[in-house]
Amino acid sequence: MKKLDDFRLMFGQREFVPIMIGGMGVDISTAALALEAARLGGIGHISDAMIKTVSDRRFDTNYVKEKLKRYKFNVANSDKSVVQFRLEELAEATRLHVGKTMEQVRGAGMVFINCMEKLTMNAPRETLAVRMRTALDAGIDGITLAAGLHLGSFAMIEDHPRFRDAKLGIIVSSVRALQLFIRKSARTNRLPDYVVVEGPLAGGHLGFGMDWAKYELSTIVAEVLAWLKNEKLEIPVIPAGGIFTGTDAVRYMEMGAAGVQVATRFTVSDECGLPDKVKQEYFKASEDDIEVNETSPTGYPMRMLKSSPSIGAGIRPNCEAYGYLLDATGNCSYITAYNKAVEANPGAKKVSVMEKTCLCTHMRNFDCWTCGHYTYRLKDTTKKREDGGYQSLTAEHIFKDYQFSIDNQIALPA
Numbered sequence: 001m002k003k004l005d006d007f008r009l010m011f012g013q014r015e016f017v018p019i020m021i022g023g024m025g026v027d028i029s030t031a032a033l034a035l036e037a038a039r040l041g042g043i044g045h046i047s048d049a050m051i052k053t054v055s056d057r058r059f060d061t062n063y064v065k066e067k068l069k070r071y072k073f074n075v076a077n078s079d080k081s082v083v084q085f086r087l088e089e090l091a092e093a094t095r096l097h098v099g100k101t102m103e104q105v106r107g108a109g110m111v112f113i114n115c116m117e118k119l120t121m122n123a124p125r126e127t128l129a130v131r132m133r134t135a136l137d138a139g140i141d142g143i144t145l146a147a148g149l150h151l152g153s154f155a156m157i158e159d160h161p162r163f164r165d166a167k168l169g170i171i172v173s174s175v176r177a178l179q180l181f182i183r184k185s186a187r188t189n190r191l192p193d194y195v196v197v198e199g200p201l202a203g204g205h206l207g208f209g210m211d212w213a214k215y216e217l218s219t220i221v222a223e224v225l226a227w228l229k230n231e232k233l234e235i236p237v238i239p240a241g242g243i244f245t246g247t248d249a250v251r252y253m254e255m256g257a258a259g260v261q262v263a264t265r266f267t268v269s270d271e272c273g274l275p276d277k278v279k280q281e282y283f284k285a286s287e288d289d290i291e292v293n294e295t296s297p298t299g300y301p302m303r304m305l306k307s308s309p310s311i312g313a314g315i316r317p318n319c320e321a322y323g324y325l326l327d328a329t330g331n332c333s334y335i336t337a338y339n340k341a342v343e344a345n346p347g348a349k350k351v352s353v354m355e356k357t358c359l360c361t362h363m364r365n366f367d368c369w370t371c372g373h374y375t376y377r378l379k380d381t382t383k384k385r386e387d388g389g390y391q392s393l394t395a396e397h398i399f400k401d402y403q404f405s406i407d408n409q410i411a412l413p414a
């Protein structure tokens, strides 16, 4: 019987333990978590979602306060087009977050950054280019293009000196999305170094509609592998979404996958950025406590605990402080949903907005409890404490459990 450690993820001549811990914004996949993956010989991800907030928390900068001060005059205005990111500050925050992380890398693995296209930031092209270029400047080992089609992303960095040496990959949920990306990037004469194929059981945003349950990761992975073979393209394929044990992972390796990307099991690790009390909510969850809903203003369905404080919370849009989801014209569908609720309840001190959520604020405050489908199995990965809570786990314990377990077993902590 094989274990995941019998396989290696190859990037050129370099070999890695075939475990990638997926990016989890906003700072749920912390630098500490990514660094553990690298130390153990795998690949970890930090995320550049709301990077100025993350920098304020990590490095005591004041980006959010300053931005709010600058745009305070606009908070009651539903037109947010004036709220712009200063590109030099975005670069500074990226340099800090990435640079300080990379200084601490130990071990044979690598640290990548998860870069979501849907963070349109009121100037999609300009901000995305700064985010990627600065991450490369600051020494990131690789960039995983996520949440969006990224059709122009390679072209934005093709003149960067590290364009051909850094690892660049993309997350797709269908063979069609991969074909489109490769066709649109062909002009840069560079293929992605890896493709994460994310199925419908993943956490965060889903690359499917509300009919997600009709799709199956193994089918999509098989389609991608077959297409690549047919095209004679040798790109490592990394399945993600619902891979809960080492044995699940081995099944994909035997199909021809190069590695796996996992996340949910690490949401309850000591190194994960979620507050302890939220980790306990993840442990406690039953299957019925989890839903896929359309409250994210990005337009993608998102999986989360039904008890997430973000659901129904009718707070005033916080774009002057954050504004990461403002589109190129300064709109976000939460603003529309909020205004509708206010109009329908004239004079009310508080409104409830069920349709959409102020995702920036709630992700920033760890109040949107996004999670993978198998979150309800987390309780089986640890022991119950005497006080009724669940014992948290080290990232090393979880990583090694994926690496060495066989026969669907899950090792409990000592």
Ligand SMILES: Cc1cc2nc3c(=O)[nH]c(=O)nc-3n(C[C@H](O)[C@H](O)[C@H](O)COP(=O)(O)O)c2cc1C
Pocket (backbone or CB within 6 Å): 021, 022, 023, 024, 025, 026, 028, 047, 049, 114, 116, 146, 147, 171, 198, 201, 202, 203, 204, 205, 240, 241, 242, 243, 261, 262, 263, 264, 265, 267, 370, 371, 372, 373, 374
């Ligand atoms: C809490 C949480 C937050 C996530 N945030 C992001 C994100 O910001 N960007 C992204 O591309 N994927 C995100 N994901 C998806 C993961 O990176 C990963 O691909 C997926 O969850 C793997 O499936 P698993 O959780 O069943 O192991 C998130 C997943 C979780 C559980």
